[in-house]
Amino acid sequence: MNEKALRTLEFDKIKEQLHQYTASSLGKTRVDEVSPSTSLDEIIEMQNETDEAAKVLRLKGHAPLAGIHNIRPHIKRAEIGGILSPMEFVQIASTIHASRKFTLFIEEMIENEIELPILELKTNQMAVLTPLEHRIKHVVDENGEILDSASETLRQIRSSLRANENRVREKLERTIRSNNAQKMLSDAIITIRNERYVIPVKQEYRGHYGGIIHDQSSSGQTLFIEPEAIVTLNNQLRELRLKEQDEIERILFELTQEINESGTELQTIVSIMADIDFMFTKAKFGKSIKGTKPLMNDKGYIKLNKARHPLLPMEEAVANDIELGKDFSSIVITGPNTGGKTVTLKTVGLSTLMAQSGLQIPSLDGSEVAVFQSIYADIGDEQSIEQSLSTFSSHMVNIVGILEKVDHESLVLFDELGAGTDPQEGAALAISILDEVHLRGARVIATTHYPELKAYGYNREGVVNASVEFNVETLSPTYKLLIGVPGRSNAFEISKRLGLKDKVIERAKAHIGTDSKEVENMIASLEQSKRxxxxxxxxxxxxxxxxxxxxxxxxxxxxxxxxxxxxxxxxxxxxxxxxxxxxxxxxxxxxxxxxxxxxxxxxxxxxxxxxxxxxxxxxAAPTLEKSRTKTKAKTSNQQLKPGDEVKVLTFDQKGHLVEKVSNSEWQVQMGIMKMKVKEKDLEFIQSQQKVETKPLATVKGKDYHVGLELDLRGERFESALSKVEKYLDDATLAGYPRVSIIHGKGTGALRQGVQEYLKNHRSVKKIRFGEAGEGGSGVTVVEFK
Known part of the structure; x- marks a missing residue:
């Protein structure tokens, strides 16, 4: 992938955001290594990994990934014969524990019938090293201290050490509490010098205690003396400490050998846990940008639904629908500065890079992204003072490099193509460059100010104009992309809004050619039609x-x-x-x-x-009928067709077939309702030719046509009650469970009269005012018995 395009489109900032969601240094390393792939199969696999991790987060809200460490250097040291330090053993045990905990987490989800094929495969590949974990924890605590339980020999040595230390301290305690101690000692404390217990003696009493001088104060007035009475005990302590150290080295050596024996399994655990950390890093990032999994193709087709720039705050970014590569392979975007043209370019480019890196993109479901072998971008001010190149020259150097490599598997993004030189020549050059890239079959999106390019999309097959919308009333862009509508100049409207006199504007319009005016009018009309x-x-x-x-x-x-x-x-x-x-x-x-x-x-x-x-x-005794809802379909060889009269067995209702919606379902008209019904629940009655039609007004019962609402607004009181009486009878015959009577709010007289009548009606079970979405107190909802 083109490194310059990665920098131009700020893919490094996406990686910076990914770093925030890693659980270990392993994940951070994987983020540093991430780059867009050009293999469709590999990209689909990476997208599936991200989607599966996102599924876990959606269902569980988290994944247990704490305690993972990069133990590869420790494994290597064990292989070459080194002895690992206690903290290195702690990190190894922690990583084994983290892998085991995550495996149990995934197994529990799978037992609950949640499909996680990728994570299931990865966890199954990790060896269970629980005995090694327990062995390490038996030797070293979580702070890296060697435990007494590491070996029986070490336990005995440390027991002797503590006993000897107690004897030394007891002797020294008696010494510093003696009657002369206050006069001869600088302070009544026991301290340690050169790993031996000593007491602080004043210079003039150095000979009183005998023994060995180990240190003195900076002033020379205090000497740290090991009294002769405890020299032997201190020697014994020293010997015991050396034995302790030898035993610890022996224990660590044996434990290192065990690590070496499990080196292959540990390397697999580290590698897989790094993959898993990276999977969930991508999923957490996708959740933070409200991303979705894009469909991937190798046909050069891009379709982004309500796509946002991933680096802009969600509340500020304007979502746009962008499509490229099916009906047209080139888009030329025109419009004012700061209108969002460059943001659109970067949205497409960065979304493509993210999708090819296995990341979710900030757009709605159903978005589709193509896999490109190379992406080229010429965006921003390319002026180079060091090389004495102007903006135009720098752009051209970049474009020349692009034209040398571009092909049908490329996505090319041009920002302000041809800018920085004479407008007429710049426009001609822009058209020629676009033609060259378009003819090579690349997908192209270019932005420009030149009016000559507004007609470009109309004269070239596979090219479409687009623009960014500008609100003249507020004198600000809306950042909405309008595909199919070229941008138009808003200079006159803006100048007028800012107070420029009409006569000045009219004189300016006189200098504009008829063709330009017609084009501007056409663009204005297209914009209005689009809205x-x-x-x-x-x-x-x-x-x-x-x-x-x-x-x-x-x-x-x-x-x-x-x-x-x-x-x-x-x-x-x-x-x-x-x-x-x-x-x-x-x-x-x-x-x-x-x-x-x-x-x-x-x-x-x-x-x-x-x-x-x-x-x-x-x-005279009646025979009980079976529930109508349990009636089984009668076997019939009759071929059903639209218009046939049938009986819907699940509802015990007659209806007419409208159309067949699938191999096993029909759309059936039952009274005023159309419903999808399975063919096995239909019983043929008669064909369309045999159905006798009757005037609608003469048909009563469930098929009687009567509305679900009665509107009484504007009616006189007596007339309204008469209509309500007839309507209730018709609705009862039609079999409706509830209807609405619209009487409006007004003075409340009509409402009160209607409700008093309804309360005493034989068929009415309950009445209530309409809810907020039903019309409020202007509507009475009637439920029948």
Missing amino acids: DAEKERLEANELLKQAEKFQKDMQKQMMEYYDKRDSMYEKAERKASDVVEKAKAEAEGIIRDLRKMRLEKNVDIKEHELIDAKKRMES
Whole structure:
């Protein structure tokens, strides 16, 4: 990748930001080494790694990566026969522990059925060195101190050391507490010189204690003497310390040998944990810029959705849609200074470099980035005082170098192409350079001030004009990129807003040619059309969202209604059955009484008449139907087609087929609702030709067409109540669970009258005012029983 382009596009600043999210020196090293790849497969793999780490952060919020160290130098020293220091062992144990902790973290997520194929593979490649970790922790504590438990010999030596030290201290304590001590000692303390216990004796009493002088004060008035009485004990301490040191060296040597034996496994752990640290560094950076994973291609196609410059603060950066490489391969951006042209160039260039480095980019989902073998950028003031080159000359030196290497796998970014020289010659040169790069098949984005280049996009196939929007009212750029619309001069409008007299502006306009005026008018018209189209698109999207929400709400309400209806049917049938059973029991009793009367009193009642009466009672009992929602589809070989009348078994409703939306789904019109229904839940009734059409007004029941709202605004009170009465009957017949009555706010008389009527209506279950999104107190929402 072109190093100059990396510097020009400030890729080094991206790396600086990445450094903030590393968990170890290993991650920092990987960040320093990162550079854009030119292999599509490698880039896709790197993007997948970043995306998987981002998935972990999204689900868990963190990843346990603390305690990783670069232990490669320690492993190398162990290999060549050196003895590692205690702190080096601490770092090795910490790294083993960090790898084990991270592995358990990933295994737990996989057990919860979270797919992490890359991290699963990496953690499986790391050896489990828990015994070595425990061995190190048995020898060295977290501060690098050798523990007594390192060996039994060391424990015994240190036990003897402590016992001897106690004896020495006891003797010296008795010495400094004696009656003469206050007179002969400079201070009643025990101190150490040359690893031996001594006491501070005044110069004139040096011979009183005997022993060995180890040091004196700066004034010479105090001598640090090892009394003769403890010389032997100090010698024993010295011997024990030497034994302790020899034992520690032996322990560290053996432990170093164990490290050497596990050197290969430790190198693998370090390498993989470095990869993992870098994966999560990229993911954390992507989260900080609200980045997304781009789709990658090798077709030279770039499509950035609401892309922001990654180095600008998110609240300041203006998002733009940028597309290049499909319908056109060159974009020429015109517009005023500080309007955002250069930011657009850097946004495209830097996003491409980031994507090819496996980083997420600051744009919305669905963005796509091409893999380029080389990226060239001529951006900024290239003036070189050292080489005595002007701005124009420096730019040309850079452009000449670009033209020598550019090909169809290149992305070229030109800022103010042809600037710094005579406008006419500069424009001609810019057109020629653009033609050359375009003919070689490279993807090009160029910015310019020259009006001659506004017509360039209209005269060249595969080239499109673009501009950055400028608000004349506020005299400031909006930084919005308008692809397909060339920039126009705003000098006259700006001058007028700043107070330049009209007659001066009119004289200036007279110097402008007719062609230029027509071009400016055309550009103004295009800009207005673009804004209008964008506004209409946003409005259409909003209406579509509202319609989809309304459809989902209606589907939900219908489901609730049918479930409730089926439940009520079953409840009513069970209740009727209970009544009939009770009646049958009473009838049985009456028949028994009649038989008894016939036998006792000879009443003339024939037996077959009694049996016939009993049968009539039994036939009166209703047969309970199964829930309509559980009806199974009847097998039929009928081929369904649009227009056929069908029965939707899940809703127990009739409807008409509108169109087939997939191999197994149809769109069905049921009354005023259109729904997607699986073909297995449809039962054929009759074809379109056999369907009898009736006037809409004569059809009642669930298919009766009545709106979900009744608007009473402007109605007189009596007329309004009449309409409400009829509307409630129609809505009940249509099977609606709830409707809205719009009465407005006004004086409140109509609202109060309507609500009083609704409270006493037989079919009304509950009423309430509309919510904020439903019209507030100007609307009453009615729920039916």
